[in-house]
Structure formats: C-alpha cells, structure tokens
Amino acid sequence: MKTSTHDPASATEVVAEAPPAGGGAVWIPLLRLVGALVVPLVGFFALWATFDFLRDENANRGLVVGVAIVVGVGGVFFLFWAMDRLVSLLPARYREGVRPYVFVGPGLVILSVFLVYPVINTILISFKDARSESFVGLDNFKFVFTDESMLRSIRNTAGWIIVVPLFGVSIGLAFATLADRLRRGEAVAKSMIFLPMAISFAGASITWKLIYAFRPEGFGTNIGLLNGIMLGLGQQPVPWLQEQPWNNLFLMVIMIWMQTGFAMVVLSAAIKSIPDEIIEAARIDGASELQVFRRIMIPSILPTIVVVTTYMVINALKVFDIVFVVGSAETNGTEVIAERMIRWFFISANDGRAAAIAVVLFLAIIPVMIWNVRRFREQEATR
C-alpha cells in the first residue's frame, strides 16, 4: 500500500496525482468503477434488506437490536474484508490502482445519497408547486425576489453577513491583542469571552430574549435587564424586539456575543505564533505600538483573519435559530433567508417555495466556499 492512505480523501489525491503504471487501460477504470460504486451499493442494499427483514419480525425487541448490531457492524466489516480479498486476487499490476477506490467507494455512495441527491432533488422541487406535484416554471423564484417578506429577509441577511463578522472579528482581535499583554489572568479573561461559545444558539437566544424582555406600563414589573436599566435611568421601557429596524441589530448582538470568543481564541493563537524577534526588532527600530499592530501583527495573521471571517460569514448566512426563537420574525421584520425556508417548508407547507429559497441560499454560499477553498489552497502551497 502507498504510504499516505491514512484517510480516504488523501487516498484519492495520491492516486489522482500518480496514475498507476502498466497497461490495462480498459480494465482499470472499469474495475475502479465496480470497486468504488457497485460493490458498496450492493453491500448497502443487502444491509438495508436485512434491517427491513428484522424490523418486520415479531421477535423480542432487544434481541432484534442485538442481531441488528451484529449484522450491521459485522456485515460492514465483512464487506471491507471481502473487497480487500477480492482486490488481492487481481493481477499485481491492477491491484494498487483499484484498492483505494474500493475503500473510498462507501464514502462516495454515502456522499451521493445524502448530499448530491438531495441537492439535485431540491433544485427540481424548486421548480414545482406547493405539493411538488407539477412544474410551475420560475414562479417560486419570482416569489423569492418579489415577496415583501422575502426581500426583507434578503436585506436582513445581507446585514447579518456584514455586521456580524465585522464586529465579531474586530472585537475578537482587540481582545486577543489586549489579552496577550496581560501579565496575569489571560486564561481567565479569555475563558470568560469564550464561554458563550459553549451555549447553544437556542439557549443563548432565550437568555437574550429575557435581557430584551418588555412589558408596557401596567402589565407588571419589567423583568428585562435592559428595561430595568432604562427604568433605573428614569426612562420609559422600550419594546426592544419590536423596534424596527434596530431589532435586527439587537439580534445580531446575540451572534456577535457568541462568536467573538471563537474569533478571539483563533486569532490569539495566530498572534502568539508571530516570532517574538520580528516584533522586538520593530520596537527597537522605534515603531510605536500602533505601528507594530498595524504593520506587523495584522499582516502576519491576515490568513487567519480571512478564515475566521469566512467562517462567520457562512454562519451568518445560515442563521436561523436566533431569529426563530426570539420572536415572530414576520411581525417584527427580522426575517432571514434560512428562517424563511423553514417557515415555508414546515409551517406554510409550500415545498416549492421553500426549495427555491434553499437554492438561493445555496447559491449565495457557493462563492464564499470557493473563495475559502482557494485561500486554503494558497496557504497550503506557501507552506
């Protein structure tokens, strides 16, 4: 076996870069196809049939589960063992060219079943009606770009992908730089900032919903922290979550609060990896602290900043939980694309519109992904 076949992904790369020597131009691709797709497919359906059979039996449930585990794990193990043996039976010169594909195969099958197929199907459904029965052409896309609520969601999402990474990364960078200079307590300070990262989006949203809680005069004490402060200052309580368009900003604060810690930890690691000599040399040359920060630190950690930013952009594009948990997006004007998708699919039961929204979201994420992958490749190349 080749030396770097520690995981399926790099196995394909190795083979792709170095085509196996020797002839058999017709046989090798065919064998690869069989090894990579047909064998796992057969195995997959054999397992499926077994489970289906087991499910219909009226035996003791515990026993059925036990048998299922034995058959499942053992069956898969046997499948790989058998395929490996089969490959070993091939003539020596075909063997190493086929083996990686045999092992990557199951991964490919799973990827196609759970990723490629759903994507294609979603695109198909986006051209169909509410019950995905007949084709309606571009109607759903027309809806996406004309419906008032949809347009608001696109505008709001654009706001999210600008504001959240901007503030998340800046605040994270500021904390990382400042915490780096703490003589004592750096770990404690960083842990405090990082802590919100451990909370689920839904949990954080509920916490913040209480912070923003509002009751007009006469409806009991204001239990919200912010309105408590407002009252303490002698002001009237404010319905924060209903104040359009600022309520969008108040929701973004939740995500910034959660993700700043992540930005800080990653950026802090990057700052620490800047060689001390460079910074010291700059200081000796008379650079001010601000110049050190701008001219030395920022350029050195720029690749990390880019990665953190793209991560946050993608997260902001996908935001759903915060908007959904905090309140009625439609009445507060805080719709975002992912929230519209869930709304139209699960609540308003319109498959076509939901799929069209999903496709738009998917298309919006692709450029960010491509950019991210390209940056990543560049970095790999310079290493």
Added chain:
Amino acid sequence: MGMRRFRLVVLPAVLLFVAAACGGDGGDEGGGGGEDTGTVNVLSALEPEEAAVLNGIIGDLINPNVDYTAEVEASADFEEQVQIRAEGGTLDIILLPQPGAVVDQAASGNAVALEDMGFDIADLQATFGEYFLSLGEYQGKHYGIPTNINLKSMVWYPKDDFDKAGYTVPTTWDEMIALSNQIKADGGTPWCVGYESGGATGWPATDWMEDIMLATAGQDVYTQWVKHEIPFNDPAVVNAGQLFGDIMFAPGYVLGGADQTPAIAFGDAPGPMFDDPPKCWLHRQASFITAFFPPEAEAGVDYDWFPFPAIDQQGTLFAGELAVVFRDAPEVKDFLTRFMAEDVQCAMGSEPGSSRISPNVNVGPDCYPNPILAGASEVLTAGLSGGTAGFDASDQMPPAVGSGSFWTGMVEYMQDGPSSLNSVLDSIEKSWPAS
C-alpha cells in the same frame, strides 16, 4: 500499519452502519395488524396526565363490560407515530385536534369512513350537531367523530371589583361598548389585550376576528370565509375588521394602546385585571387562560366570565378534537359508541384532573363540578345544536394563511391603525395559496 489499516476500515464501516441503521429505522411496537386483536388502541397527542384520566374512566366503565381491552396512548412524537403505524396497519383510532388533519388522513386513504363502519350519520348529527360533524367530511363521507371541545368566545372580568363598581354583564355588542365607555368615564381602562406569542404572534387577534365574524355574518358565511368561497377582503370581513378596530383603536379603550398589543405576551395580558384597583376590566380569551391568572385568584369570586356577546346574532367560537378510525372492526365501532355515550362523557367531565368538555350535546352542564366548565358546556351545547357555532377559522385555513399571513396581517392592523384595514385584508387575500 496495522492500526492505520484498522482505522481505514472502521471509519467507512461506521458510516455505512449508521446509514443502514437510519434506512432501517422506525418504531415497531405492538403486533401485526390482524383483524381481531382483542384490543382497541387510541393514539393521541394528549398530555400523559390527561391520557391517564381517560384510561382510568375507560378501565372503569368500558373494559369490564366488553371482550376487548381499550387503551389511550399519549405519544410525544404523535405525527411520526401516526405515519409509521398507519403504514404498518397497527393503528385503530387517533385523536386529532385539527379538522384539516382529519381531511388529510381521509385523502391519504388510510382512514375509514364512518358510513363504511356502519355508523348512523343522522344519529351522530343529532349527538354532535351537524356543523361539528361536517368538519371531518371528505368527498361526501364523514371521517371524524368529535371527542372534545373547548370554548373560545369568553370575556373575563374581575368579578368582585366589577360588582362593587356596579357594572353589569353585557349581552349585546352595544351593551359591551356602553360598558367600555362607562369604565372609561369612571377613570378606568376597559380592555387588556396582548398578542405576543413568539413565532405565533398575532393568533389571539385572529380569535377576535373570528368571534366577530361569527357574530356578524353567521355560520354559513363564516364557513365560506374559511373555505375561501368568499375572498378574505369580502365586505363581511371588512365589516368584522372595522368592529374589531372600534374596540382596539378607540382612545383609552386598550391598556397601553393597540400598537403595543403585539409586544405584550398573551399570558401577561390579563395580569392588570387583578391589580387593586383593576388596571383593566375586560379580557377576551379562551378557557385555558385561567392557567395564567394569579394562583391565588379564585373563580367566581375574583374573576368570572361571560360569553362573547351577540352582534347581529349569537356566535360561539370553539376548538376541539376529532377521532379518526383506521381499522374497520366491530370492536372499534363498539368502543367509539360506548366512549361517546353520555355516561362515559359525563364521568369524564366530573374528573377534577381533566378540563375536557363533551361535544355530545346530551351531556348536560350538571356533569361538570367546575362552574367554568359547566357554563362553557352550556354555551357550547347551545351553539352546536343551534347552528351558531364555528370552529377556529385560522386552524382550518391553509397554513400559509391560518398560521401565517392572518396572524401577521392582524399585527400590522394593530400597528398601522384603522386606515390600514383594507390593505391588510387585500394582502391576506393575495397570500391565499392557489389550489
């Protein structure tokens, strides 16, 4: 190398196992779906406590007299279970809180029509009222037997202070407006209103609209409205919206003002009614709202209710539950007949742990020791047999409207004021799904 090789095998193996396990997943309780299983199973989304109450009554009054065993099952993943067990043929009866879902089950071909079971429809109509039974109708056959009902047309007031102030319960809309004016003249605020409900914000406002629709246009037009046989911006709906606005937008009528109502949680809304002196005097909400009243408040002393008054006619807005049959067998029919009979239904009403009200019009208010339930039962019975009742409209409309544009439209109306009514109704009409 040995370890690496092992990992190489195990990772996809685990993935494939997970994939296979997902493919073969699903619940499979109970035996095969034979004809006479000796059991009648009722699947529901009830709270376990409520199911226990029902099982206690079934165990006392039905099971000892028959040669099968009936049981109510409370399932947390109700909808999923219905799907799986309908396909597996291990489903006898399910309890559905939405008439739309009954029709969906009928359309899927899994449910058994009551006509095919041998039920006498005229008999059932006499028991539950023609209207309630018609909610489970699909292609000329009936699929749902009403099993529970609750009243939505209720206006609550702080009884002790109300009596002390010398106010009297209004029986007509005009009297209610006059009462509101009097409260205002006495320096109080008549209404407490709150529509905030997270992602469902606005639904209490749709209940207001429905109540007014029923009491102005009547049951037939109401049904046409629900089925979209008249448009959502029909003059009848505009009229109802205007009457709704007459209360909401009248200066000094609503505590905090109409534009604040979407920010007030529906559960917090009745709170000021229990202040001393009351900060508001009237609150329209379904019977469940008593759970949000202060725990020390006593029914009949600190608070009481009156039915939403007649406008052009009486209206009774309700919600409820229907039983759908999946297995055509004599014991299933026998169980339903016994379950809906007066003695079992009456026993259910006297159970302190249950807040169920019987949709059987022959079950009198005397069955309910709780005076609120007894009163509601009386109003509901009159509504069902008198043809003035209407099932919650937003629950029956397509979800894009009933749990979408209707909610948000009403919120917009509250925020933008009386002049926005026509444009709000137009946009709800536009959002109605095509087919």
